[in-house]
Amino acid sequence: MASNAPLLDDDDTLAFGEENEDKGKLKHPFVTLFHLLFRFGAILTYMLCAVFGMGFITSFIMIVMLLSADFWTVKNITGRLMVGLRWWNYVDDEGVSHWIYESRKNRIHAGESRIFWSALYASPVIWVVLFLIAFFKMRYAWMVLPIIGIALNGANVYGYVRCRYGAAQGLQASFGSVTSNFMREQVMKNISSMIFRQPTANASSQPQQTV
Secondary structure: OEEEEEOOOOOOOOOOOOOOOOOOOOOOHHHHHHHHHHHHHHHHHHHHHHHHOOOHHHHHHHHHHHHHHHHHHHHHHHHHHHOOEEEEEEEOOOOOEEEEEEEOOOOOOHHHHHHHHHHHHHHHHHHHHHHHHHHHOOOHHHHHHHHHHHHHHHHHHHHHHHHHHHHHHOOOHHHHHHHHHHHHHHHHHHHHHHHHHHHHHHHHHOOOOOO
8 A cells, every 4th residue: 555645744843854044055965975875886886897897796796785775875864854755664463565655845955856856867777778788798697787776776766756746647556566576576586597507507518427
């Protein structure tokens, strides 16, 4: 189940998404920095690893850690501080999963809002381009990382678009759930095939001894 609701009333409560009176400065400079640092750090690491021919396992661990840190930071911190939006999930006593998409009515810092949405939309597009490059270069193992990047970044895009525009735009929570499950299954399938492909090939290449 999914719901769209205002996060807080317009009062004097100290909470996220408050308006910045000083329009010449960012209200949350360090939050803005980390909003950009992890996601573009993962993209830059991927590009440098491909250029300099670093080992796949080391690159995989570094990039997945950066993507995971970015997903958690954007979902739990930067969204609520920079644009006054939040999405989350809980399971009730009957085992039903509820997805909550919240927004705050107060105005937010225009500069931080532009940075937030630009980075949020740009990173999945970059990962799609990197995926296509790896595909046409037939570097199939390296396609796994862009898929993970698209899945994690895309989840935040979907969640915050739901927060911003709500159900009136025709977005369905079930579509997001099906998409995320499909991407997760594809990622795990690709990883499993890479792990078990080489031992299987070696075993099949050994000559069989006759008794």
